[in-house]
Amino acid sequence: MSEQIREQISAFLDGELPAAERELLLQRLARDPALRAQWGRYHLIRDALHKGLPAQVDLGLAGRVMAELESAPAYQGAVRSSALGRLFKPLAGLAVAASVAVVAVVAVQQTRTPETGAVQVATNAPAMPGPEAYKRVQGTNWDVATPQVGNRLNEYLVNHNEYAASGGIAGMPPYVRIVGYDQE
């Protein structure tokens, strides 16, 4: 799991995640069981920090809610219509289902500290992405934990590239990837 996702989950729990990112995070939560588990753990940590740890901790809750929702007709309908309408409404049905799933968990786990951010998701249709989702994408870099690891990989990439170009197809300018790499 990347640092970015961790930060997103954390911001989400604090009600500070922008709407556009919230939507993406919810979609990811719906797809990714490991992430849901992580999400549950974050909740625990957060509750512990606020000294609100429940007497009994239910670690499997997020997964079970998800399983329930998967077998529910409404969820399946949403997925199917999303598949049919993919050209026009990419993943809209799935996003709704995901929001519902997450909200259900939030509603159960968060009775003591209601999340205003999460409650909004329950009542709203998937929000349109905010302007930050449209800003120029600059991400030629590696998806790594620290810049140092990225820099090291860049050195490997330059070095590897020399050997790759000496043995593979000469044709594509071999340094294309490297020129791509000094972006943020």
Next chain:
Amino acid sequence: MHWLIAVALLVQAAQAAASDDVRDWLQQMSQAAQGLNYRGTFVYLHNGQLEAMRVIHGVVDGAEQERLVALTGEAREVIRDQERVTCILPKSKAVMVDRSIPRKPFPAALPRDLADLDDNYEFLAMGEDRVSGLPSRIVVIKPRDHYRYGYRLWLERDSSLLLRSDLVDADGTPIEQMMFTELQVLDELDTAELKPMLTGEDYTWFGHQEKTPVKTAPAGPAGWQVGWLPGGFMLTHHNRHAMPSDAAEVEHMVYSDGLATVSIYIEPANPDKAGLAGSSRMGAVNALGVRLGDHQITVVGEVPRSTVEQIGKSVQRRP
């Protein structure tokens, strides 16, 4: 998907007669790319990002020289000559220098290589098209398994220069695409065009400004063994050398199937410099980092993630 259907329909018609032609064209492409003077602008699309770049390639006194300039974003440049590769990175205010390795014509001139390539790839002529206003031939190189990527190449009909290239996964979905929008073959090239626009004067320079030695690793049993490789991958280099940013030696093994190349770097783990843990990706290049005892192993290659992972996890210290 469409690509697969198209391949299926056209295979029988194209196959038998085309295969030899296709390899001739690819050889011509390789010779043209290394031997001609040219200047062109191309776009590069990867991970949903679009960049434009300019390439200037020349043969100066019999030696290849190349300059690549990013036209979008920061004005990054890469200059390559017979001795070194210099990457000028204005954003980091850094200049990184590494050694260059002489290029070989494709395929690496041994008859065995052609047969090996056939075991793992299918070569298909897919008709003609137009790219940057020039007539071109389409060549498809289709992998025979999921361990490697495929290629769709558009070669200019007269010069055989590569005008467009798609690197595709086993389903034909593009991972990385490059296309010239303008390309000129030149009789004469002003060598000033091969000089960087940025001098890098106030930048941090790191790397091999002096030619540092690359030692061939000792023959006989190496300290490490690679337990698994996809069919056709063979060891092409086994060296020890320093990386640009520090003097510590890295053991480097290069494996190639004739088209795709995978590098394995092994070094003592440095507590001050965390290595890659797990998978990462840039365009078509996948990387995997694993710790094995007190060593850091990093696998880098333009092959699918699962291939890099399987190779990385199979590296063992020789008993």
